Amino acid sequence: MANKHLHELTKGIFKENPTFIIMLGMCPTLGVTTQVVNALGMSAGVLFVLLCSNVMISLLKNVIPDSVRIPAYVVVIASFxxxxxxxxxxxxxxxxxxxxxxxxxxxxxxxxLGRAEAFANKNTVLDSALDAIGMSIGFTLALTLIALIREVFGAGTITLIPIGDWDGVVSIPGLRTWPVRIMTLAAGALLLMGYLKAFFGWYSEKKQKRG
Amino acid sequence: MKTYFKVAGILGLICAVAAVILAWVNSVTAPKIAEYDQSQTLMALEAVSGGFDIGEKRFDDTSDTVSYIIPLTQNGKSAGYILELNATGYGGAMKLVASYDLAGEIIAVKMLSNSETPGIGKKSEDPSYMDKFIGTGGDGEVPTSKSQLSSDQAQAVSGATVTFTGISKALDYGSDYVRKQGGR
Structure with missing residues (x-):
């Protein structure tokens, strides 16, 4: 039983990573990953809303009629x-x-919405909460990876959260002066997403063959 | 028929509960938000005033670009104006405040609200972004196209041309607008 709970928590991190494997939430993923700090901010927002909505929908799963479940989920999510x-x-x-x-x-x-539909409306509150946390961690890792590559190559900086006197920006010599500008633009985001998806596809196939 | 009413009733109930919760949260947060927005505007006005005394705000209904004008004075004499300008960027409407001297030369500019893309058009919130406009508008033209900028400045706005054009057009309009005031 404990194993099942652990599985719900960890599956979102790699095996069912929302960005690279399930390919959910591409629009914000490509839109906000111009700086690392944006990726972290978006992930924090997603963690909170996903956790609240998964728990709420799991609680209401027997109340919400099947025929109007999508509008009901949208109301719950938009309210949060x-x-x-x-x-x-x-x-x-x-x-x-x-x-x-x-x-x-x-x-x-x-x-x-995907997790509400695919998971929270069929599972217990605890499992739904664990699923939300796992998916959010997977989303955070994916977003941070994309943002890190785009920002380092596209702007030659790594922008983190400013602490005290430090402005939170790490400069990379060389790339700061001659950045690959396309990486910060929309085309660069699609290009990188394609390469990363191909890499993860190749990696999981290799793992499957071995297993 | 009965099922339809039941389903509609449940959905209506969920919406009603959500509406009540949202209304309550709004009633708690709205005054705080208004207070914060007002303090932000006041800070922005102080920041662009260039050390002059800030006068009485006058709203302008005749112009789409200028929302209001505030005269700046020094020792009781007219020294310039602050304008709140409405511009259009990549993400829609942008609001900025700019101060001009009587000849229409830009003293300082500050971006207020905008929905520009973070890391691209959002960079216009950096105080240094507006440096390229300061001192223009009087004898020199306000740069409204990238070719009027130095290569460093042009590179800084590349990828965010729509934001730059929106801001510069509003500032250019403001410069003409101020000159037409004639020190009033």
Missing amino acids: VTIVEMVMHAFVPSVYKALGVYLPLIVVNCII
């Missing part, structure tokens, strides 16, 4: 996103300012 947005704007304006653009994007992130 709006609450997060309003609370952040009022009480932590600096975080809101950094995340401002991504918060509304979470509503249309199909990872949230």
Whole structure:
């Protein structure tokens, strides 16, 4: 039993990674990965909303009629996103300012709706919560990897969260002066996503053959 | 027929509960948000005032670009204006405040609200982004195309041309607008 719970938590990290394997939430993934700090911000928002919506939908799974489940899920998800947005704007304006653009994007992130439909409406509250945490970790790792490659090559910097006097930007000599500008643009995002998907496809095939 | 009513009732109930929760959260957060936005605008006005005294705000309904104008004074004499400008960027509407001297030369500019792409158009929030416009608009033209910039400056706006064009057009309009005020 404990093994099953552990499986729900860890499957999202590699085996069923939402970005590279299930290919969910591509729009925000390609949109926000221009800087590492954006990837971390988006991931934090997704973790919170996914956890809340998975738990809520798992609780309501016997109440919501099958024929209107999608509109019901959309109402639940949009409500959580709006609450997060309003609370952040009022009480932590600096975080809101950094995340401002991504918060509304979470509503249309199909990872949230996808997990509600594929998992939370059939499983227990605990498993749904574990699934949400695992998927969010997988999403965070994938987004950070894409953002790191795009930012290092495209801008020659790594932008992290500023702490005290440090502005949070690591400069990479050489690339800072002569960056591969296309990597920060939309075309670079698609190009990199294609290569990474091919790499993970090749890797899991190799693993399967060996196994 | 009965099932339809039941299904519609449940969906309606979920929506109603969500609406009540959202209304409550909004009633708690709205005053705080308004307070924060006001303090942000005040800070932006202070930042662009260039050390002059800030006068009374006048709204302008006749212009789409200028929302309001604030005269700047020094020792009771007119010294320039602050304008709140509406511009259009890649992500839609952008709001900025800019201060001009009486000849229409830009003293300082600050980006307020915008929905530009982070890492690209969002860079216009950096104070250094606006350096290229400062001192223009009087004798020299406000640069509205990349060819009017130095190669360093042009590289900094490449990939975010729509943002740059939106900002520069609004600033250019503001410069003409200020000159037409004639020190009033």
